[in-house]
Amino acid sequence: MSQRIIVNSNINGENIEFMADERDSLLEALRDRIGLTGVKEGCNNGNCGACAVIMDGRLVNSCCVMAAECQDASITTVEGLEKDGQLTTLQQTFLEDAALQCGICTPGFLVAATALLEFNPHPTEHEIRFWLAGNLCRCTGYDKIIRAVQHAAERA
């Protein structure tokens, strides 16, 4: 059996200690050990972006990170985006622009687009499409998502 390990991380602004299997991915630890089920498992091989989180300031797919690597790391999931119970501008524009249908890809898109707007507050459409190329959506056809990001950037 795989060894149990204890990991200390800052998750969504809170220092926490969690137990995981040594072989757990960060995705598995977030969902099954910590209960942050906003992080979605899509392909589990780094192609779809549904499990995207921000780790130490950069966007990563949590299925391609080992939980054990997160000792002393800082992680932001979709649950950590809101401020004082208020949706962020981006979350609000996703609702207004109907930038989702089934919703499975939405947490990954929100986290990825948040990382984009932090790095580049006024991206061009081309830059938005390029940045989000690692997030797959089979419902919206992407245009509504792109518009929601553009509208969030306009309001910032």
Place this chain on the structure above:
Amino acid sequence: MQDVKYTRPTTVQEAVRLLQEGGPTARVLAGGTDIIVMARERRRDTSVFVDVKHIPELTSISFDQTAGLTLGAATPLYRIYRDETIRRLYPALVDSASLIGGTAIQGRASFGGNLANAGPAGDSIPTMMVLEGTANIVGPNGARQVKAEDFCTAPGRSVLELGEVIVSLHFPAPKPNANARYLRFIPRNEMDIAVASCATHIQLEGNNISYLKLSLGAVAATPLFVAEASTAAVGKPLNEETIAAVATVARNAARPIDDMRGSIRQRKQLSYVLAERTIRDAVHRIKGEQTEFN
């Protein structure tokens, strides 16, 4: 996931010891964007991950006007393409770094990992070859340097031996009046594997080509360094005739296979076209006319 142990060495020597102790199923863990997936899908038996990202040499970037550029092998791609010195002096490395995977992959994946995977379509390898890149490798028998063009031996196979780890990649200081460009052809703009790709590094003396190196990706069992391209170019004037001659050499050097991404005929023709375009773009860069990367 298989039952895997996680280790986090802080020195190269400790990493080498852990790799040696773990034997053939011990795996270097840099960005993990390939090795974690391969371990999960049992395409690689894995007993130990040796996470090398806490070894300072593996994640540092240093540049010196005479010594050139040394890139820690596990430095994530986003740090490479956001580095001002690399953007200015080694734009072809930025071409490659910004084409591998999408944003979330670039947050983790590294040039060392791309090279160690030895994929025929590895987007950084043709660029490393034409920039005269060298892998600094440390193993149980000490340190050695291997040229990027000698590194890959077959799909997924390289000169790396048991217990060895790539510590850094070295690139000589930029030559005067020279520049390089990497391009690939894929059916969409991002998040795909090259149908064919090409890197060219060219130096001009007046209107004559004084130096040219060209390599191709995805058209052979390994990324392909085309030594004959230099012969066809050096000493010749930079004109349509020379560009066509070099591109013809590239097309003839390509020995691709037919697969779902492209046919032999298409890949040979792409080798020609990408050779032409990379030469023109590299010349634009020499003249300071081109700033874009993708």
